[in-house]
Amino acid sequence: MPELPDVEIFRRVLERHGLNRIVTAVEVRDPRIVVGITPAAFARALGGDRLLATRRHGKNLFAARGRGGHLRMHFGMTGALEPFREEPPAHARILYRFAQGPHLAHVDVRRLGRVGLVKDIGAWLEAEGIGPDALDPALTAEWFAEALGGGRRSIKLVLMDQGLVAGIGNVYADEILFRAGLRPDVPVSALDEGWRERLFAAMREVLQTAVDCGAAAERYVERLPDDFLTKRRGKGAHCPRCDTPLETLRIGGRRSYFCPRCQIDPRG
Numbered sequence: 001m002p003e004l005p006d007v008e009i010f011r012r013v014l015e016r017h018g019l020n021r022i023v024t025a026v027e028v029r030d031p032r033i034v035v036g037i038t039p040a041a042f043a044r045a046l047g048g049d050r051l052l053a054t055r056r057h058g059k060n061l062f063a064a065r066g067r068g069g070h071l072r073m074h075f076g077m078t079g080a081l082e083p084f085r086e087e088p089p090a091h092a093r094i095l096y097r098f099a100q101g102p103h104l105a106h107v108d109v110r111r112l113g114r115v116g117l118v119k120d121i122g123a124w125l126e127a128e129g130i131g132p133d134a135l136d137p138a139l140t141a142e143w144f145a146e147a148l149g150g151g152r153r154s155i156k157l158v159l160m161d162q163g164l165v166a167g168i169g170n171v172y173a174d175e176i177l178f179r180a181g182l183r184p185d186v187p188v189s190a191l192d193e194g195w196r197e198r199l200f201a202a203m204r205e206v207l208q209t210a211v212d213c214g215a216a217a218e219r220y221v222e223r224l225p226d227d228f229l230t231k232r233r234g235k236g237a238h239c240p241r242c243d244t245p246l247e248t249l250r251i252g253g254r255r256s257y258f259c260p261r262c263q264i265d266p267r268g
Ligand SMILES: [Zn+2]
Pocket: 239, 240, 241, 242, 243, 244, 259, 260, 261, 262, 263
């Protein structure tokens, strides 16, 4: 699933190929992807318009429109934004065409991505209950420690809760917990101040490193540093730090990878 670093890559694609050019036509090839507006109205609204600036918030990508408001893209489980010149890539669901190539394709094998038009980003995020971006420079360790709260919910599920901080999904939650040295099934109530601070630092470091590498969970995973757990997901994998065989757990219906030696439960 595209997570914060993946969507940051798509933001750069949009920034590089989509800004300050007139969108000559929008072709909606799969109407299920468009939400809150009919596909025809969506295509009409953007046809002849221009995108002026990009903004990523968590897993959502926004582009400010010359006519006002914003285009919003979410990439679901398998989505991506890809430039193309002649033939659109496989599984292209929406095409944004310009007078000359490269054009842009919203690609999505499983069609769980969503696009729409948003008037005000702040109001939209609030209405959707989406928390601050996980890399928002204004966030502090103290705020994070407090926001994690208590309760029996596992720390992995809490990290993936977009209402707390936005941008972390299954793969990067595992990576952050690996970096912090915590098992994914630890209840959040078991974490003292020290663990919360450590987790905040791990979250920032993991996401910033992935963004800086231009890496992503789904694509360009090879660009991540070799000590990242993400590169070892799969059968028979070993810990990149201590070579212990990794274990898996199902949390929230998703597979979690962790090292039983490097990651502990603070309750002992
Ligand atoms: Zn290990």
